[in-house]
Amino acid sequence: MKTRAWVHAWLLLAPALVLLATFTHWPAFATFVDSFYSTPKGARAAVWVGLENYQTLWDDPVFWKAVRNNLIFAGATIPLSIGLALVMALWVNERITGRAFLRMAYFTPTVLPMIAVANIWLFFFTPQYGLLEQVLSLFGAKPHNWLGDPSTALACITVVAVWKEAGFFMIFYLAALQTLNPSLREAAAIEGASRWFFFRRVQWPLLMPTTLFVLVNAVINGFRMVDHVFILTRGGPDNATILLLYHLYEVGFKFWDTAYASAITVVLVAVLASVSLFQFFVLDKRVHYK
């Protein structure tokens, strides 16, 4: 009986585990191994090159540009989208006029394909006749090519990402706010606490697990979100908007330097895995959440 249950369980697991092994575990391992070999070219097979790909990476100014851009992009997107999400959730949680409409307006960007909305934003940012330029010209601003100027292109990319994500994170805050005990609010009202005080001393601490959960997701997305770059700037102008995953795409699938691409993948995997491990071993231990 005991052995039969054992066999039974593994049979149930087998299909999922085989697929996971083929398309997650094996490629992760193979990427790591390949990053120590050269890119096979024609009849020349891959040869062991030790750390050469990592040396290339270290000396590649585009890689460092991508790292820098990605840190700026993530560093701006994460706090802005989380902050806005929190404000949105606090509003929608109240009995505010047009609540259903507000919730819909905030959340809609989340369900749409990034590729599609990036097209809309491209139009929005278009020099001369895009909506942004039209509105700004009403205020007498000088014409400006927002996506074509290296000093503003990354900011545009960030704005689109924040716009796309804030509504998504709002949902988690809203869910958490709705589980808060209403008597807390009544007690605060009796005590004559201000709204700000109530938020800072009651809501914010109770929302901490949600904030951490959202934070982990935001960090991961900060390194994974590149679809809009394909439409808006293709990493340009002059690599001003190149992000790590986009650089990986260019190296691996435009220049077909798969060995170097493997080294970049290892870096990305290391970043994402450390975020998850941090969540698993540090945050989950400290914060109680179910």
Next chain:
Amino acid sequence: MNEPTKLDTFAAWLLALLWILPLVYAVWTAFHAPEYSTRFALDAPLTLDNFRRAWEAAPFARYFVNTIALVTMILAVQLVLATLAAFAFARYDFRGKDIAFALVLVQLMIMPDILLVENYRTMAKLGLVDTLLAIGLPYFASAFAIFLLRQTFMGIPKELDEAARVEGANAMQILWRVYVPIARPVYTAFALVSVSYHWNNFLWPLIITNSVNARPLTVGLQVFSSVDQGVDWSVITAATLMTSGPLLIAFLLFQRQFVQSFMRAGIK
């Protein structure tokens, strides 16, 4: 203290209008003749001509078929595999269970979205490049679905199993008749999240497809707007709305379910 102030209401509305402004703008452009695409006049005549032109300019019908087939295939396989695996984790005691579960969770850390180079190589070896199957394969086993369902299954009282067993049901019948029906809301939640994720997915399909045969809408739209059209914004926005249309309409109709699903899926 309970009521939002006027200032709150004003700011909330301002933000909401700002938030849907790009969409409103796109709708305006798509439904008006090109000469109105950047000029706003209330008496501008409405037209569906841009949609017709977009539809004729690229094989969108094929892209739609591809995307619908793709999301259906992925969802169906994900649900079956995850249900079986989650049941094993929730209701069986066996050696290596913890290790197996840890191996599943690895996928939450290292998503298929990142392992592009190796997965491309695997698909090339299998001769699957430029097929719908190749787009779907890396996503078939979803750690997230397994995790979600295991959680739900573990919350189902064991007495229900025993009652069913007394009636003579075997494990598969118990899974199908007891567990699956109880977990229905979780299935709906996962389904909505999965469908919108794969409807919108772009990078992997872009890499693994190279012809109309397997290209989903997102990739088709990118090819269309970057190569074919120059700067005909009316047609591009029409194509854009067309590709997100079904999802947008579904969302507007089933808003509550969408919001609840994303919520349920996020809070583990």
